[in-house]
Amino acid sequence: MLSWLGRRSAAEKSGEQGEDLAKSLEKAKKPEAAIAVQERPSADGPLLSVRNVERSFDVGSQKIRVLKGINLNLYPSQLVMLRGRSGSGKTTLMNLMGGLDTPTKGEIFFKDRPFHKWDDDKRTVVRRKDIGFIFQAFALMPLLSAYENVELSLRMANIPRSQWKERITSCLDLVGLSKRMHHRPFELSGGEQQRVAIAKAIAHKPSLILADEPTAELDSQMTAQIMQVFKEVVAAENISLCMTTHDPTIMEVADHVYEMVDGVFVAN
Numbered sequence: 001m002l003s004w005l006g007r008r009s010a011a012e013k014s015g016e017q018g019e020d021l022a023k024s025l026e027k028a029k030k031p032e033a034a035i036a037v038q039e040r041p042s043a044d045g046p047l048l049s050v051r052n053v054e055r056s057f058d059v060g061s062q063k064i065r066v067l068k069g070i071n072l073n074l075y076p077s078q079l080v081m082l083r084g085r086s087g088s089g090k091t092t093l094m095n096l097m098g099g100l101d102t103p104t105k106g107e108i109f110f111k112d113r114p115f116h117k118w119d120d121d122k123r124t125v126v127r128r129k130d131i132g133f134i135f136q137a138f139a140l141m142p143l144l145s146a147y148e149n150v151e152l153s154l155r156m157a158n159i160p161r162s163q164w165k166e167r168i169t170s171c172l173d174l175v176g177l178s179k180r181m182h183h184r185p186f187e188l189s190g191g192e193q194q195r196v197a198i199a200k201a202i203a204h205k206p207s208l209i210l211a212d213e214p215t216a217e218l219d220s221q222m223t224a225q226i227m228q229v230f231k232e233v234v235a236a237e238n239i240s241l242c243m244t245t246h247d248p249t250i251m252e253v254a255d256h257v258y259e260m261v262d263g264v265f266v267a268n
């Protein structure tokens with residue numbers, strides 16, 4: 001598995017079981033070339049629109065086609081999941097959605113801004129201000145408290161210092177960590193650390209949160225808590241959230257689930 005964090009840093013030089021498995025394997029045998037893009041669920045236009053996107057990588061003398069024509073619309077205040085087997089292309093797509101990478105073909109519009117045409121510097125400005133990232137491995141600074149970790153995000157986004165205390169307190173309160181603000185990551189459970197990571201990702205009030213397997217390191221109880229926090233954050237902060245997962249037990253929380261097989265979406 002390629003780590004999103006690893007590839008993110010590079011790009012940023014400048015963030016199953018029994019029956020279900022049998023069903024998904026059956027579907028995997030017959031991928032459809034492309035499925036209809038999600039119907040418009042709200043009066044607003046999409047926050048993010050991915051149109052006919054392809055991504056290939058040159059490895060030695062070979063061209064590897066990872067994404068083969070992806071269409072996706074993400075609307076304000078939606079919680080969307082990308083599901084697929086390891087290597088199907090989920091992280092590659094998330095990197096494109098977050099402006100960490102650009103497509104080989106196709107278009108990506110974030111708030112009508114053409115990410116596919118913009119250089120990394122321009123995308124970075126938008127990313128810092130309007131997109132939050134959450135990783136499987138929490139990605140917290142180990143020597144900083146929960147409070148200071150969230151503060152770091154506000155500092156990076158150039159939010160005026162006068163607003164920090166109120167915003168940090170309200171974000172940690174939203175994720176249920178008011179009583180653990182001054183704990184450092186090693187003094188927190190895995191679920192609590194991931195809640196700090198969520199507070200950190202939403203602190204600068206982004207419109208979009210991208211989360212790559214945010215519950216992969218957590219047990220089922222912590223996973224359920226994190227999914228509840230995600231639902232609350234999407235509602236309270238008017239944020240759209242797109243996350244990848246292998247876990248079939250959490251799909252019902254999503255407004256929409258995209259199933260990816262070998263670089264294309266298939267009907268689920």
Ligand SMILES: Nc1ncnc2c1ncn2[C@@H]1O[C@H](COP(=O)(O)OP(=O)(O)OP(=O)(O)O)[C@@H](O)[C@H]1O
Nearest residue numbers: 001002057059066085086087088089090091092093
């Ligand atoms: N920079 C790259 N260079 C070459 N191949 C790459 C690159 N990035 C991704 N790939 C290839 O693209 C394919 C899809 O990788 P990706 O990480 O997007 O899958 P994934 O669905 O997120 O998998 P996982 O669930 O294991 O994280 C893999 O075969 C991977 O080796």
